[in-house]
Amino acid sequence: MRLALLLTLLAALTAALFLVSLLTGPAGLSPARALAALIRGEGTAETLVMREIRLPRALLAAMIGASLGLAGAAMQGYLRNPLAEPGLLGVSGSAALGAVIALQTGLAAAFTLALPLAALTGAVVAVGLILALAGRQGGSITLILAGIAVSAMAGALTALALNLSPNPFAAAEIVFWMMGSLADRSMTHVWLALPLMVLGWALLASLARGLDALTLGEDVAESMGHALPRLRLTLVAGTACVVGAGTAVAGAIGFVGLVVPHILRPLVGARPSHLLAASAFGGAALLLAADIAVRMILPERDLKLGVLTALVGAPLFFHLIYRTRREGLT
Amino acid sequence: MPRPAGPFTLASPRASSLVALAVALLGATAAAAGPPQRVVSLNLCTDQLAMMLSAPGQLVSITHLAADPMMSVMADQAAGFPLNHGRAEEIHALDPDMVLATIWTPRHTVSLLERLGLRVEQMPLAMRLEDIPDNIAQIGALLGREAQAQALIADFRAGLAALAPPPEMPLRAVLHNANNYTSGSGTMAADLLVLAGLANVAREAGITGGGTLPMEQIVMLAPDLVIQAQRYPGASRAEAVMDHPAMLALRDRGGGALADAEWVCGTPHVLRAVARLAALRDAATEGN
Numbered sequence: 268m269r270l271a272l273l274l275t276l277l278a279a280l281t282a283a284l285f286l287v288s289l290l291t292g293p294a295g296l297s298p299a300r301a302l303a304a305l306i307r308g309e310g311t312a313e314t315l316v317m318r319e320i321r322l323p324r325a326l327l328a329a330m331i332g333a334s335l336g337l338a339g340a341a342m343q344g345y346l347r348n349p350l351a352e353p354g355l356l357g358v359s360g361s362a363a364l365g366a367v368i369a370l371q372t373g374l375a376a377a378f379t380l381a382l383p384l385a386a387l388t389g390a391v392v393a394v395g396l397i398l399a400l401a402g403r404q405g406g407s408i409t410l411i412l413a414g415i416a417v418s419a420m421a422g423a424l425t426a427l428a429l430n431l432s433p434n435p436f437a438a439a440e441i442v443f444w445m446m447g448s449l450a451d452r453s454m455t456h457v458w459l460a461l462p463l464m465v466l467g468w469a470l471l472a473s474l475a476r477g478l479d480a481l482t483l484g485e486d487v488a489e490s491m492g493h494a495l496p497r498l499r500l501t502l503v504a505g506t507a508c509v510v511g512a513g514t515a516v517a518g519a520i521g522f523v524g525l526v527v528p529h530i531l532r533p534l535v536g537a538r539p540s541h542l543l544a545a546s547a548f549g550g551a552a553l554l555l556a557a558d559i560a561v562r563m564i565l566p567e568r569d570l571k572l573g574v575l576t577a578l579v580g581a582p583l584f585f586h587l588i589y590r591t592r593r594e595g596l597t
Numbered sequence: 598m599p600r601p602a603g604p605f606t607l608a609s610p611r612a613s614s615l616v617a618l619a620v621a622l623l624g625a626t627a628a629a630a631g632p633p634q635r636v637v638s639l640n641l642c643t644d645q646l647a648m649m650l651s652a653p654g655q656l657v658s659i660t661h662l663a664a665d666p667m668m669s670v671m672a673d674q675a676a677g678f679p680l681n682h683g684r685a686e687e688i689h690a691l692d693p694d695m696v697l698a699t700i701w702t703p704r705h706t707v708s709l710l711e712r713l714g715l716r717v718e719q720m721p722l723a724m725r726l727e728d729i730p731d732n733i734a735q736i737g738a739l740l741g742r743e744a745q746a747q748a749l750i751a752d753f754r755a756g757l758a759a760l761a762p763p764p765e766m767p768l769r770a771v772l773h774n775a776n777n778y779t780s781g782s783g784t785m786a787a788d789l790l791v792l793a794g795l796a797n798v799a800r801e802a803g804i805t806g807g808g809t810l811p812m813e814q815i816v817m818l819a820p821d822l823v824i825q826a827q828r829y830p831g832a833s834r835a836e837a838v839m840d841h842p843a844m845l846a847l848r849d850r851g852g853g854a855l856a857d858a859e860w861v862c863g864t865p866h867v868l869r870a871v872a873r874l875a876a877l878r879d880a881a882t883e884g885n
Contacts, residue, residue: 294813315816319843370832434831436775443834451777451812453842567809 270541273534277548281329284555288325291562292316323454328558329551330457331449331517334464334509336550337543339524341471344478344539345502349529349587350407353510354521354573357417358393362507362514363444364421365389367428369515371437383463387511393417394503407591446573447518449558456516467508468547470501475540477501482537520572522580523550529583632741633695633716638663639683639706642722642862643697645671646736648678649864650745658691667829670858670866685709695739723863726788729753732863753865760871763794768851768878770795770822771815773844775835779810785863793874795822816843822851822881824874827858851881 289305290298294316304313305322335353342351353359369375369385400413425444429437477498480488485495513520527549528542535541554572561570636651637658638644644663647656648671661682662668663675681687685706688696696710696717710717718739723732730750737746772779772786780786781797781804790797798818799810815823825839825848838844855877859870 292813293811294817312816312819315843315846316813319841319846320813320816373832375832432831432833434829434833434836436829436833436835437831440834451838451841455842567811 270535270545273531273545274548277545277552281548281552281555284552284559285325285329288328288555288559289317289321291559292321293566319453320451323452323457324449324558325555326457327449327452327460327517328555330460330464331513331520332523332550332552332554333547334467334513334550335520335523335554336527336546336548337468337471338506338509339550340528340539340542340546341474341478341502342506342524343528344474344481344542345498346401346410347481348407348410349532350411350525350584350591352522352525353390353506354519354523355418355525355584356393356397356410356414357419357421358390358397358506358510359514359519359521360418360421360425360445361389361393362386362511363389363519364425364428365392365511366515367425367444371428371432380459380462383459383512383515386515387463387507389421390507390511390514391503393421394506398499398503442571444518446571447514447520448561448569448571449517450569452516460512460516463508463512467505467510467512470505470508472543474498474501474505475543478539478543482539518571518573520554520576522573522576522584523553525587526576526580526583527553529587633693633739635691635693636695636697636740637681637688637691637693638697639681639688639702640697640699640720640722641668642864643699643720643736644675645669645862645864645866646733647697647740648674649749650733650737650742651740652742655740657693658688666858667827667856668858668861670864670869672858685713689713689715697736697739723785725783725785726792726863726867729863729865729867733865749865753868756865756868757792760792760868761794761875763791767791767794767796768821768881769798769801769818770824770878771798771810771818771820772824772826773815773839774826775833775838777809777812777815777838778807779804780807781805785867786860789860789867789871789874792871794878795874812838812841812843816847820847820851822853822877823848824877825852825854827854827856851877853877853880 290301296304296313296316300313301317304311305317308314308318339352342353342356343349363386365388366382366386369382374385375382396417397410397413400416401410422445426441429441429444432438477488477493480491480493481498489495528546531545531549532542535545553576557572557575560575561572564570632655634655635657636647636655638647638656639660641660641662644659648659648663656678658679658681659675661680664672664680666672669675681691683706688710693715696715698707698717698719700719700721702719707717707719720732720735723729730753733746733750733753737743770790772790779799781799783805784807787797787800798820801818802810802814804810823844828836855870855873859873860867
């Protein structure tokens with residue numbers, strides 16, 4: 268019952284932040300007028316602002332936040348390591364590389380889902396590399412080192428691809444791809460990201476019982492019918508789908524998948540299945556809050572989301588590294 | 598409803614002659630040796646003015662930007678000149694007796710060239726329509742081509758005078774560039790909008806000089822005409838804002854694009870941009 272209460276509270280928080288996000292913006296609309304324009308839709312300027320500018324922004328924040336929270340919880344459950352997270356391990360960075368290559372080669376214009384699929388390919392390569400380099404027996408240090416290597420390579424290649432672009436604005440967008448932003452996104456981006464995200468959410472949610480069994484040890488999990496290779500394949504595919512789709516439209520946003528499961532773990536007990544559900548809502552709430560904050564702190568500067576998530580996440584990461592060392596979990 | 602702006606007035610012709618005289622006096626010592634024979638230009642805008650004014654063979658090199666049709670209205674003429682990239686070493690190798698730079702040329706480049714013993718003239722650039730005649734006169738004086746400069750100024754004034762008078766009720770327009778960048782009051786672009794019979798909504802939003810106008814605000818200002826910047830090859834998120842569904846909805850009311858090359862520099866070629874803007878205005882008026 269405690270889980271049900273927690274999920275209700277997190278859902279209410281997400282809904283409240285979603286509403287605040289819809290009411291935040293430079294157009295100077297009163298809440299009543301804004302919501303009336305959103306719901307009734309009379310073809311006025313207000314409706315255009317609400318439906319084409321603010322609604323997609325709030326939707327994407329919720330979708331991408333949920334994806335990152337879910338992916339973080341799943342990776343931590345499978346690797347049984349609290350330091351695992353798509354941003355830190357270079358999965359988001361590699362997805363960004365895939366997206367940048369698709370955009371700069373013109374592949375993204377070839378067919379509708381080319382952009383998210385290219386980002387997904389980047390993410391698959393990264394998760395595959397991480398699992399190959401760190402393995403299941405590898406400790407935290409190996410995992411983090413593998414993440415640093417993948418991140419560095421993906422970041423360098425992203426910068427290279429953008430510097431080689433004939434477009435004079437492309438090179439300045441290195442920071443967008445590495446830090447992420449939801450400024451001026453549209454419903455087109457929502458529809459672009461949604462199919463792969465839904466698929467990824469389903470795949471990651473299907474891991475729940477397997478991850479619970481895994482807490483009892485690999486042998487027990489195997490004997491309960493959860494074949495590890497299949498769990499691993501589902502994790503790779505699910506993570507790549509959600510991170511790829513999110514990064515393709517909003518850039519790489521770090522630390523959400525680290526912070527959210529960490530905060531919620533004490534509240535749900537040690538069961539990864541409960542943590543998955545809670546982290547999805549928690550991630551949505553965190554990214555909605557961050558996206559509201561960037562619009563309030565520096566409304567005209569397009570402050571990147573990754574700046575805020577890193578300011579929250581990096582100190583926590585220090586703490587986790589310190590604790591990991593003290594507990595001798597290397 | 599904003600009030601239509603009045604017709605544009607230029608500074609009197611006398612002011613530009615005075616500037617030319619002042620430049621001529623200041624440059625008297627150099628001028629004693631006659632006009633420069635080997636001039637290298639380091640800026641897209643001085644490139645264009647120097648191409649229009651210089652004597653045959655006097656201009657030795659211009660920047661690579663002047664030959665780029667995306668940036669320069671004189672790319673065809675520029676094809677005949679050796680191109681430079683603004684690097685001190687290549688400038689020195691050209692052995693110029695005058696380097697035409699601007700007050701925005703990187704300080705370290707200018708001081709390095711001066712230490713190498715070159716004469717560097719740092720021009721201000723025309724930021725407003727009214728600066729253009731002075732600017733032409735200054736370059737004419739530096740090149741020792743005063744007569745050509747006066748002829749060009751006269752042509753420009755005649756072109757301005759020949760423009761159709763602005764309509765009673767100007768259409769409200771927004772300049773929408775990559776990253777939602779726009780030009781507010783006090784800019785060349787804003788001056789050209791006025792000449793073309795358009796009211797700049799960025800002014801209504803209180804933007805002075807260049808600045809960004811959030812897309813939400815542009816939508817709320819509901820301009821009659823959206824004038825976009827040209828697209829560069831390759832992809833960028835900065836340019837993607839021009840294809841945002843909200844902007845597409847606005848553009849259904851009236852829209853068009855203007856190449857950077859047509860108004861990036863304060864030369865008489867801006868009259869072409871005015872003609873293009875006026876054509877966009879007429880098309881939008883018919884559409885409404």
